[in-house]
Amino acid sequence: VSGSKFDLIVIGSGPGGQRAAVQAAKLKKSVLIVEKEGLGGACLHSGTIPSKTLREAALNPATVVHDTLRAVMETKQKVIQGETEVIRQQLTRNGVEIAQGTACFLSPREIQITDSKAKTSMASSDHIVIATGTRPYRPKDLDFSDGVLFDSDSILGISQLPPTLAIIGAGVIGCEYASIFAKLGAQVTVFDRRTTLLRGIDTEVLNALENHFRSSHITLKLGEELRSLKKTKSAQGRSAMEIHFGSKKYVVDAVLYCMGRSGNVEELNLKAAGLTPLDRGLLTVNKFYQTTQPHIYAVGDVIGFPALAASSAEQGRLAALHAFGIDGGEFPASFPFGIYTIPEISTCGSDEEALKKEDISYVVGRAHYRELARGKILGDDFGFLKLFVDSKSRKILGVHIIGTGATELVHIGQIAMSLGASIDLLVNNVFNYPTLAEAYKVAALNAANQLRIN
Ligand SMILES: Cc1cc2nc3c(=O)[nH]c(=O)nc-3n(C[C@H](O)[C@H](O)[C@H](O)COP(=O)(O)OP(=O)(O)OC[C@H]3O[C@@H](n4cnc5c(N)ncnc54)[C@H](O)[C@@H]3O)c2cc1C
Numbered sequence: 001v002s003g004s005k006f007d008l009i010v011i012g013s014g015p016g017g018q019r020a021a022v023q024a025a026k027l028k029k030s031v032l033i034v035e036k037e038g039l040g041g042a043c044l045h046s047g048t049i050p051s052k053t054l055r056e057a058a059l060n061p062a063t064v065v066h067d068t069l070r071a072v073m074e075t076k077q078k079v080i081q082g083e084t085e086v087i088r089q090q091l092t093r094n095g096v097e098i099a100q101g102t103a104c105f106l107s108p109r110e111i112q113i114t115d116s117k118a119k120t121s122m123a124s125s126d127h128i129v130i131a132t133g134t135r136p137y138r139p140k141d142l143d144f145s146d147g148v149l150f151d152s153d154s155i156l157g158i159s160q161l162p163p164t165l166a167i168i169g170a171g172v173i174g175c176e177y178a179s180i181f182a183k184l185g186a187q188v189t190v191f192d193r194r195t196t197l198l199r200g201i202d203t204e205v206l207n208a209l210e211n212h213f214r215s216s217h218i219t220l221k222l223g224e225e226l227r228s229l230k231k232t233k234s235a236q237g238r239s240a241m242e243i244h245f246g247s248k249k250y251v252v253d254a255v256l257y258c259m260g261r262s263g264n265v266e267e268l269n270l271k272a273a274g275l276t277p278l279d280r281g282l283l284t285v286n287k288f289y290q291t292t293q294p295h296i297y298a299v300g301d302v303i304g305f306p307a308l309a310a311s312s313a314e315q316g317r318l319a320a321l322h323a324f325g326i327d328g329g330e331f332p333a334s335f336p337f338g339i340y341t342i343p344e345i346s347t348c349g350s351d352e353e354a355l356k357k358e359d360i361s362y363v364v365g366r367a368h369y370r371e372l373a374r375g376k377i378l379g380d381d382f383g384f385l386k387l388f389v390d391s392k393s394r395k396i397l398g399v400h401i402i403g404t405g406a407t408e409l410v411h412i413g414q415i416a417m418s419l420g421a422s423i424d425l426l427v428n429n430v431f432n433y434p435t436l437a438e439a440y441k442v443a444a445l446n447a448a449n450q451l452r453i454n
Pocket residue numbers: 011012013014015016017034035036037038040041042043044046047048049051052101102103104131132133134152173264267268299300301302307308309310311312338340
């Protein structure tokens with residue numbers, strides 16, 4: 001690499017970086033991607049893929065019966081290894097040069113790469129994409145090295161299932177791990193200062209999740225302040241943590257601390273590039289993903305919301321197209337959110353709050369899985385799908401689902417909405433039977449009935 005000039009340098013090989021690199025390579029540009037850890041980013045090594053592999057294992061009754069956390073972790077490692085190879089092949093097949101090491105700016109167009117043996121090399125480019133992602137936020141006064149206090153990275157190295165686990169933070173990551181560990185057999189308690197789980201989720205869906213958590217023996221402690229976390233000993237003399245929450249104290253075998261994430265910018269020497277990050281290391285960009293230095297783009301989690309794998313990848317693609325003067329359009333206004341709690345949740349489009357704010361009159365079409373043959377076959381009498389439908393145009397404005405297959409099903413609604421479809425599209429089409437997708441037709445008919453009455 002040393003001294004070479006590239007058409008594009010990408011820093012970070014998560015979904016955002018990968019997609020930017022491959023897109024530029026497809027345009028026949030010379031591309032260097034720099035990665036300091038494993039190819040595939042946090043997405044592959046500590047985020048999406050390991051957590052979803054653990055979830056799948058937890059859902060498999062054989063795993064739970066044998067309670068072999070080690071076997072679960074081995075499966076996860078195999079998936080990670082396999083995927084790393086797929087990404088390496090994809091990058092090399094497209095002619096992307098890979099440099100293993102930590103990148104930092106020497107000037108706005110030059111970077112230095114330092115490998116694990118402290119050997120340095122240099123590269124320059126007129127276009128740079130920062131896709132360095134985030135890491136779990138760790139308060140300075142907490143010690144995460146003792147095997148009782150974990151974050152979402154270190155929990156992946158846990159070797160024994162803790163009998164009791166406290167999750168601090170009821171955001172997406174906290175709720176997903178609460179489901180997974182409860183399913184594996186731990187006694188889980190979720191603590192949060194807010195009075196509900198998650199954020200920005202349809203109230204009915206949220207209530208259903210909270211009820212399901214309670215019936216799965218996940219204890220919810222919400223609406224009070226976390227006062228302290230201290231190391232202590234359990235009644236059996238084991239290392240444990242004492243949680244002082246509100247006016248009460250709780251002793252648990254392990255704590256998973258999920259209180260947000262910080263952008264990976266410290267090692268980049270952003271000053272040399274003329275950039276200044278916001279609080280918690282996030283970078284601001286315009287709609288083309290350009291930072292305040294127009295030739296330096298930033299994509300993925302390091303720019304904050306929505307901080308999802310697929311959106312990071314799409315941002316990477318759009319940034320690479322823009323860098324080389326191609327109009328790739330804009331990031332879609334509506335895109336799906338998938339939350340892999342047990343049961344899973346997925347939403348796309350408007351929610352009730354947005355519709356009320358915009359003063360749009362709407363009806364809600366509902367379909368309960370218990371009314372569907374497939375729901376009965378699956379034993380999911382809990383899930384449901386909601387469609388928000390414009391009362392005047394009959395257009396589908398939002399879809400919200402909780403239950404089996406929600407993260408897959410949402411795409412039917414997403415595509416219908418992106419085509420500006422009305423519920424009649426769903427009513428007039430034939431769906432496979434018995435499927436969960438049939439929920440769309442049932443919900444559309446339910447909305448149509450209300451519109452007829454209105
Ligand atoms: C527990 C968990 C579960 C998640 N589950 C989901 C999910 O189910 N679905 C979903 O869509 N999203 C999920 N996410 C979010 C998803 O993982 C992120 O949105 C995605 O990884 C962001 O991609 P990225 O390209 O921004 O960067 P990342 O994947 O974070 O990768 C950034 C890379 O940059 C590298 N890097 C950093 N600094 C430097 C440097 N100076 N030099 C060289 N390399 C550097 C890092 O080593 C890292 O490999 C989850 C996240 C977590 C933590």
